[in-house]
Amino acid sequence: MNNQSQILGVFDDPDVVTAAVKELLQNNVSVKDVFSPFPLEHVWEMLKMKTRIPYATFIYGALGTAGTFAFLYWTSVIDYPLTFGGKPHNSLSFAVLMFVLTILSGVIFTLATYLVREKMWPGKKVSMPDTRTMDDKFVIVIDRDKNMDDDAVRKIDALLKKSGAVEVNMSNV
Numbered sequence: 001m002n003n004q005s006q007i008l009g010v011f012d013d014p015d016v017v018t019a020a021v022k023e024l025l026q027n028n029v030s031v032k033d034v035f036s037p038f039p040l041e042h043v044w045e046m047l048k049m050k051t052r053i054p055y056a057t058f059i060y061g062a063l064g065t066a067g068t069f070a071f072l073y074w075t076s077v078i079d080y081p082l083t084f085g086g087k088p089h090n091s092l093s094f095a096v097l098m099f100v101l102t103i104l105s106g107v108i109f110t111l112a113t114y115l116v117r118e119k120m121w122p123g124k125k126v127s128m129p130d131t132r133t134m135d136d137k138f139v140i141v142i143d144r145d146k147n148m149d150d151d152a153v154r155k156i157d158a159l160l161k162k163s164g165a166v167e168v169n170m171s172n173v
Helices: 014-026 041-046 052-080 094-118 149-162
Strands: 007-013 034-037 138-144 167-172
Touching: 007 014, 007 149, 014 138, 014 149, 052 094, 052 167, 094 138, 138 149
Parallel strands: none
Antiparallel strands: 007 138, 007 167, 034 138
């Protein structure tokens, strides 16, 4: 079992969390993660957290478009061509269907990629530093490594309280 502990700063306001993360980073404190009830993109940028999900979504959408076009072309031009009012077989009459299926394939495969990447499956045990982050609290998580002495912990505690933390807790992972 891992006995590494964490320092948790609990906040009420997203703007205060942003200022606190900025203050911690300026004082060379390594912030592991920030938990919040809604996404805080500007905090991700400050922590240099990046994702490649948008690129995957683009690829899935492009493949969905190509696959939809290939299927519609095959069914309406090659396999079973029907002439309606003298229109050519290879027309853009299925553009709306291609658009909708592009979005559908992008959404479904992006969701599947996200679930696989985050290892989320039914029955998985949830690991959260504080369950109140699902409601209305914001939590900054700082790993306390073996080299960190009590003075450094007190410094981090003081920085968090100075930045507006409602409470500062210690947690074992």
